[in-house]
Amino acid sequence: MRAVFFSAAVVATLLLLASGLWAVLALHYQLQLSPVPRTIVCALWAVFTTVAVMLLWRRQAPRALLSYGLAFALLLAWWIRIVPSDSRDWAxxxxxxxxxxxxxxxxxxxxxxxxxxxxxxxxxxxxxxxxxxxxxxxxxxxxxxxxxxxxxxxxxxxxxxxxxxxxxxxxxxxxxxxxxxxxxxxxxxxxxxxxxxxxxxxxxxxxxxxxxxxxxxxxxxxxxxxxxxxxxxxxxxxxxxxxxxxxxxxxxxxxxxxxxxxxxxxxxxxxxxxxxxxxxxxxxxxxxxxxxxxxxxxxxxxxxxxxxxxxxxxxxxxxxxxxxxxxxxxxxxxxxxxxx
Structure with a gap:
């Protein structure tokens, strides 16, 4: 059982870290905020991802994955709504x-x-x-x-x-x-x-x-x-x-x-x-x-x-x-x- 838990935790950790990195970059490049508030939001998501990983390894996977999954689903809903425009202040x-x-x-x-x-x-x-x-x-x-x-x-x-x-x-x-x-x-x-x-x-x-x-x-x-x-x-x-x-x-x-x-x-x-x-x-x-x-x-x-x-x-x-x-x-x- 320990080997099964370890393998599953490794896979879940990699998925959490990869999705967390993507989320931080998406927020960094798309949030319409000034630099300081945008940096704070990105840092909070990085902390959130880290906490989810810690909970996972403390054998609280349902709690970690459910909370992170809901947050990530909301992020994806926001992401999908970002559409290209032809009316910006172009060079x-x-x-x-x-x-x-x-x-x-x-x-x-x-x-x-x-x-x-x-x-x-x-x-x-x-x-x-x-x-x-x-x-x-x-x-x-x-x-x-x-x-x-x-x-x-x-x-x-x-x-x-x-x-x-x-x-x-x-x-x-x-x-x-x-x-x-x-x-x-x-x-x-x-x-x-x-x-x-x-x-x-x-x-x-x-x-x-x-x-x-x-x-x-x-x-x-x-x-x-x-x-x-x-x-x-x-x-x-x-x-x-x-x-x-x-x-x-x-x-x-x-x-x-x-x-x-x-x-x-x-x-x-x-x-x-x-x-x-x-x-x-x-x-x-x-x-x-x-x-x-x-x-x-x-x-x-x-x-x-x-x-x-x-x-x-x-x-x-x-x-x-x-x-x-x-x-x-x-x-x-x-x-x-x-x-x-």
Whole structure:
């Protein structure tokens, strides 16, 4: 009997501690209180969890589990009622949502971002309405922006449209947190309904340049191997996502609803049977995954492709160049003439 009690107590203790940690973090990130009262509430829950564990080991399990279970059920009822919003005091760069319209092959996008960034807090804000002919969709590129070591990168997808004059117009999509004014990103907070999700459609000189030239991130560019039908379907999937987020706000989630997993969901729906892989979570290693499934347009050693696809220095040198998108692609494998 002693062994049975010990095993059950260990399991119950682990469940209590795990749920207690989750509860403390949920309260910390969601209670609409000033810092001191919020800290007191979190501390009280930690003490409550500790007392429940102590009672458990003193063979008062029914009393401990019943009282804790009722309190946790009330907490979950409060948690379920926390829903995403589209009416907060948003930061300027995510203040407007993308509104797409499709008529035939022409996609008209309202609120395409085209900021001119001087620093993270100094910028000329521009929101534009642009139209793109899906019959001229010629390429899809993946950009990875490394901001916290080799395993973590922000994922962006850029679509290239033949402009009919021998050039290419690029439009980049970036799934991001919709920050409130003066709010900072936290990966832990991203597990606790702290941020809404935003789909930004932007000029590359905005969304890529701000990362290389303003925030000091390291950006790599890869041409993806996709059929014309798949390119078109992926672009339309982005438009559909934008329309859904505009109508039904959604929370960002660090693990399940982030810049990489949502792109994978769209690609999975279009292409089907894409293998699940740990590199979908460690997005910095996404190029290896794509090469393994034949998703990169260029062949060869991945280290060579990565070195040639590093656009950081070219972006810094092309800071004021109106042909920014063309300049950063010079030498990138898989791109027509390495200059497209």
């Amino acid at each position: 300027d760069d995510v203040a407007r949502q993308l509104h797409p319209q499709l008529r035939g092959s022409i996609a008209t996008l309202e609120n395409v971002r085209n900021f001119d960034w001087h620093s993270d807090t100094n910028y000329d804000a521009r929101w534009e309405t642009r139209s793109y002919d899906l019959d001229r969709l010629a390429s899809v590129d993946l950009a990875l922006s490394y901001w916290m070591g080799p395993a973590i990168a922000h994922t962006l997808v850029s679509f290239g449209f033949d402009d009919g004059r021998g050039g290419t117009d690029y439009l980049a999509f970036s799934l991001e947190i919709r920050k409130e004014r003066h709010e900072e990103f936290s990966a832990i907070a991203g597990f606790f309904k702290r941020f809404e999700l935003e789909l930004v459609a932007a000029d590359e000189r905005d969304v890529l340049r701000v990362r290389t030239n303003v925030r000091g991130e390291d950006v790599y560019l890869y041409r993806l191997a996709m059929t014309p039908q798949a390119r078109r379907a992926l672009f339309l999937a982005y438009l559909d996502t934008a329309a859904q987020l505009s109508e039904h706000p959604r929370f960002y989630d660090t693990l399940t609803a982030n810049c990489t997993t949502l792109v994978f969901e769209m690609a999975q729906h279009i292409l089907g049977s894409l293998p699940l892989d740990w590199r979908l979570l460690a997005s910095g290693y996404l190029p290896e995954y794509l090469q393994n499934i034949g998703g990169l347009a260029a062949d060869g050693d991945l280290a060579v492709l990565r070195a040639a696809g590093r656009i950081t220095a070219r972006a810094e040198a092309s800071d004021a160049d109106p042909q920014f998108s063309q300049a950063i692609r010079r030498g990138v494998p898989g791109m027509k003439g390495a200059t497209q």
